[in-house]
Amino acid sequence: MRSLLSALQCRQWFYPGPLRVFTPQEMARAGMQPWPVAVDSYVAINLLALLPAMVWTRRDDGWLHPLLWWGLCGALAAAALVVARSLWRQPTRARLNAYCYGLAAAVVAACVLLVRHGQRDWVIRENAALVAGMTGVLSAWWMLTVFRVQQIEARLRELADQEAALRLSTRLAAAQIQPHFLFNTLASLQHWVNTGDARAAPLLRDFTAYLRATLPMFERELQPLADEIEMVRRYLAIMQARLGPRLAFSIDLPPEAQAELPPGIVLTLVENAIAHGVEPQLRGGRVDVAARVERDRVVLTVRDDGPGLSAGWAEGVGLANSRRRLAQACPAATLALRDTPPGCTATLALPIA
Template structure:
């Protein structure tokens, strides 16, 4: 799967060098700066680059100022040589070292001021875009919650009655109805909250997978495991279930012989890694680009910024590994 990376124009690269020269950090550069802060080679490389840029900037300014000074001197010399004896004569003008340094300081200040204003405007525009995206996600979540709250007690009471009537003659249908009730209750609870504990999220996935096992007899098997101390770890709701649904829809259902799904959660240093592994068909043209995965990436960005991510990779011999990497 090849992710589309937008190319940076020459103009943007030039501004990036200007930001580096004057030590202006945009929010999107903070992560790269933080990751390379402990790398001495990277720090040395950046320092040398900044010195080189400062020298190039100074040389360019000196060239522009000297060219202007030569133009003025040439103009004065031409005026004096072309005039008559009674005409006004100008004294020969040479730029002093103090004037040159003063003009250099002025150009440095004006350039820094321009780049700083542009960086502030760019940061404000980025924050406005993130705020608009957050508002859209909030509206979408509110609509989902309203839909989920339409007569839930009537639905559960009806399903409970169906389960009671089916138990004597159709125990499999009764068990399926019980799993459906558990799944719906857990889903409604997760919709009412922005976060959910890992234990409850795994129970929701367990109820969902039991229902799918009834739909896909002998074609679906699964297992769920997580470290005991992570039971109460809270994560954004519906993320894990979306990964499981994708594994069923794109991996297990299309495969003739089905497959196996593993949900594993463990902690490595200051990261919590929640992995959904399936042995389905594997990567296809649409895998990695669906609305569900885009929703997960947006939720992670809004909840954790750059500290969380969604990783996708191929499983061996077939299937997909989807991993949520969250800060502990």
């Protein structure tokens, strides 16, 4: 292992650059960060600072000669920036070395041509400046490539952490299915079975369908709105069987309302509507779930006719978790709650699929 590491370190002397190679999928996933314009400004400022120095050191040759040299330096700097932008787009070790060895070969070839055309003394006199300039350019390309690779790696790690957080939030949402809802439903089912109540069979059918739809869905990051509404329909049917005439509901999902969302978002809104808008009232209440298409988005509302938002109302864990999951999975989605006497309305806007 040590010999292998030593060989890799020695190879950096002749074939420098980052060892990390990104696949096209990784590059597309990381996205193309904008070119740092500060690099262009830095080069321009250095060129402007170089002009007086060149004029002063070469004042014996007149004004034209230093200006020509300064123009040549500017052209070379522009070419170096073009190469730097290419490395920014594709920061690969092979591309870096191709540019580096290409530059070295071009400098050597230019010196040979100058020597053959009687400029041997000039090449010897300017040799140190040529080597210093070439070393500076190569070092800048190398540092830019290493920085860009580290930037892409950091972006990929950030996206991986976001996905892990989203998966954790999804599992948390699964764990937050109201335990009292499950226990109360099972208790009602057991009581109706023991007493031979005819409501036991429909409740068991709806409860089984609800669990079948609910448990696997939390392994997904996104699911179709139609699947979410079907789960909500089963949940409301169960609650209606338990609450009887105290709960009325309606669901309106037109076929063109097609969108995707993190699982359990609408279910959380409906649970809140029943817990805060229906169950506290002796007479019960009504929950209406409706969706409509507005331009390029689907707007879904969950409305109850309860007492509405109380004074000093603050979001609970369920709504806060829903907002966080929406922000991670659907940045363009919005969720808002407002008083609509009588009752409260939750409005969820999703980009249309």
